[in-house]
Amino acid sequence: MKDFNEKWHFDPAEVDCLVLSHAHIDHSGRIPKLVKDGFSGIIHSTHATRSLCSILLLDSAKIQERDAEYYNKRQRKKGKFDDVAFKEPLYTGDHVHDAMELFYSYAYNKWFNIHPNVDVLFKDAGHILGSASVTLRIQENGKEIMFGFSGDVGRPSRPILRDPQPMPELDYLICESTYGDKEHSSAPEDFKQLLQVIEDTCVKRQGKVIIPAFSVGRTQELVYMLDQLETDGRLPEIPVYVDSPLSVNATMIFGAHPECFDQELAEYMLIDSNPFGFNNLTYIKRTEQSKELNTSEEACIIISSAGMINAGRIKHHVFNNIDDPKNTVLIVGYCSPGTPGGYLREGVDTLRLFGEWKPVRANVVVMDSFSAHADRLELLDFVRPHKKKMKKLFLVHGTLKKQKAFKELLHQYQIDQVEIPSLGQEFNIT
Numbered sequence: 001m002k003d004f005n006e007k008w009h010f011d012p013a014e015v016d017c018l019v020l021s022h023a024h025i026d027h028s029g030r031i032p033k034l035v036k037d038g039f040s041g042i043i044h045s046t047h048a049t050r051s052l053c054s055i056l057l058l059d060s061a062k063i064q065e066r067d068a069e070y071y072n073k074r075q076r077k078k079g080k081f082d083d084v085a086f087k088e089p090l091y092t093g094d095h096v097h098d099a100m101e102l103f104y105s106y107a108y109n110k111w112f113n114i115h116p117n118v119d120v121l122f123k124d125a126g127h128i129l130g131s132a133s134v135t136l137r138i139q140e141n142g143k144e145i146m147f148g149f150s151g152d153v154g155r156p157s158r159p160i161l162r163d164p165q166p167m168p169e170l171d172y173l174i175c176e177s178t179y180g181d182k183e184h185s186s187a188p189e190d191f192k193q194l195l196q197v198i199e200d201t202c203v204k205r206q207g208k209v210i211i212p213a214f215s216v217g218r219t220q221e222l223v224y225m226l227d228q229l230e231t232d233g234r235l236p237e238i239p240v241y242v243d244s245p246l247s248v249n250a251t252m253i254f255g256a257h258p259e260c261f262d263q264e265l266a267e268y269m270l271i272d273s274n275p276f277g278f279n280n281l282t283y284i285k286r287t288e289q290s291k292e293l294n295t296s297e298e299a300c301i302i303i304s305s306a307g308m309i310n311a312g313r314i315k316h317h318v319f320n321n322i323d324d325p326k327n328t329v330l331i332v333g334y335c336s337p338g339t340p341g342g343y344l345r346e347g348v349d350t351l352r353l354f355g356e357w358k359p360v361r362a363n364v365v366v367m368d369s370f371s372a373h374a375d376r377l378e379l380l381d382f383v384r385p386h387k388k389k390m391k392k393l394f395l396v397h398g399t400l401k402k403q404k405a406f407k408e409l410l411h412q413y414q415i416d417q418v419e420i421p422s423l424g425q426e427f428n429i430t
């Protein structure tokens, strides 16, 4: 992975421009490094993607600077002082600043020009705030080629964001396949289940509901759900805390981009102009305030990041509350195996955090309907309209197993022009 992050398959200085589908760090994370290594073209994105990148890339730089500093300190302690023993961050905050200067941002559904022969269209991908599919309209040798990249495809009927919008007719499509082998559970029980967990934990047992959640997307979905419950008078009178500086900043960016909201949220805002704020909700940025929560005995809900409990303040909250049966840890997202969140999903009896084994006595509840990625049938719906005209479909962004499973599903629907490219493989398009 280290090698993968450090090396390019091309010379960044030779790249004219970059078109970015969305702000998630697995798509945008190396932009500052691209700039550091010689790229000086324009970065094209939607307005909200630019806003989110400004906080996510800075956060990424900070993590890398901290990691490098920690590693180098340990090397020095071991008595190693030569240059090779030291680590440099992939990029720093200064490189993020340089990268942000290169962004041009656009609205959805409007063609714009990035080269004399190439126009671009962003359609809403319904995945995270600002996410877009990208269509290139290329004029070459008197011919027009429509070339698409799905970006990450979201799910229909999710809160806050619009459903994924269809792309124009395409000749070629590069499509994600994250859940090419899986169907998600539907979501109508979400509110009921969330409320049940809160009532059982906070009202009956006077405990805490600890929710590990990604700062962008999941946190705002949860806050919006709680906001709606509060507006309906169904939320018990208990304090709710969003404890993560990044989540607080991300929520402010959500509020600044109502152009990305779906009809339902736009209508809700007619009765409640702030869907991410209510009386009992406190956003916490300062470390001291977060530490106070660690020792507090009050029944409350704490939403904190990271979603997999492998970093950030959530580690402290889980550490301090996991051994008490009156509390609940509510897992609302995917957690990689091997992370504390992954272990809790597997149902372990003890959990190692900060080098200490803690007994898992709190309830662990998993709600899986929050995924921001389309499942295999939703992906199929996304691809099917292109079946006739499309010359090739390239599957990316999924393990080989998932790509093969999705290719098989496509085959059942007579979509056979499918390629699973390997890293660095080249194709001619005509």
Ligand SMILES: [Zn+2]
Binding pocket: 022, 024, 127, 152
């Ligand atoms: Zn994504």
